[in-house]
Amino acid sequence: GAVVSQHPSWVICKSGTSVKIECRSLDFQATTMFWYRQFPKQSLMLMATSNEGSKATYEQGVEKDKFLINHASLTLSTLTVTSAHPEDSSFYICSASLRSPLISPQHFGDGTRLSIL
Amino acid sequence: AQSVAQPEDQVNVAEGNPLTVKCTYSVSGNPYLFWYVQYPNRGLQFLLKYITGDNLVKGSYGFEAEFNKSQTSFHLKKPSALVSDSALYFCAVRVEGGYNKLIFGAGTRLAVHP
Numbered sequence: 001g002a003v004v005s006q007h008p009s010w011v012i013c014k015s016g017t018s019v020k021i022e023c024r025s026l027d028f029q030a031t032t033m034f035w036y037r038q039f040p041k042q043s044l045m046l047m048a049t050s051n052e053g054s055k056a057t058y059e060q061g062v063e064k065d066k067f068l069i070n071h072a073s074l075t076l077s078t079l080t081v082t083s084a085h086p087e088d089s090s091f092y093i094c095s096a097s098l099r100s101p102l103i104s105p106q107h108f109g110d111g112t113r114l115s116i117l
Numbered sequence: 118a119q120s121v122a123q124p125e126d127q128v129n130v131a132e133g134n135p136l137t138v139k140c141t142y143s144v145s146g147n148p149y150l151f152w153y154v155q156y157p158n159r160g161l162q163f164l165l166k167y168i169t170g171d172n173l174v175k176g177s178y179g180f181e182a183e184f185n186k187s188q189t190s191f192h193l194k195k196p197s198a199l200v201s202d203s204a205l206y207f208c209a210v211r212v213e214g215g216y217n218k219l220i221f222g223a224g225t226r227l228a229v230h231p
Contacts, residue, residue, distance in 0.1 A: 106219060
């Protein structure tokens, strides 16, 4: 089956630093990747949709300068949380879709738990 | 606007008993529906989907879901629950157009007791 790898799985860092999270599709080419944020005991909130070779599409209320997304290849998308603060602490999850995403399920990474001190 | 509702925060069931996790949806066009499961500190795993065709969809780990157009429901079911089925379950609907993003329900925590 389709595998999505997300790295790192856990990050603890000081306030003010920037953190990069990688999302890779290991055995398929992902035209579209999605970045979600999940708060404890809550559902997934879509942050942005990332397409290879083009700018990401951010959901309303998500600061694009705060959460930088790059989708440089068909197998890699990165999310950089810039100048992170404690309120950015959360569980971040990426997913990837095949070229025909309408009927294909999204395949999810295992998530990154980000803790800002 | 598309939306998904999971009316139960938690479902408790005894091992060996049948389980149902409820989901209702609202879409403006054809519904493309999905069920995912999430274990602690993990991403989501795909269970099954409804795109078209038979109303009863079979998926992974013995789960199935019944699509009911008149009731706009897509309930997840399993004939005999296992303790290992205990997890967080999400129903989702795909939004047509754009990049076909998913809208998730709030999630239902399934607790299967020995």
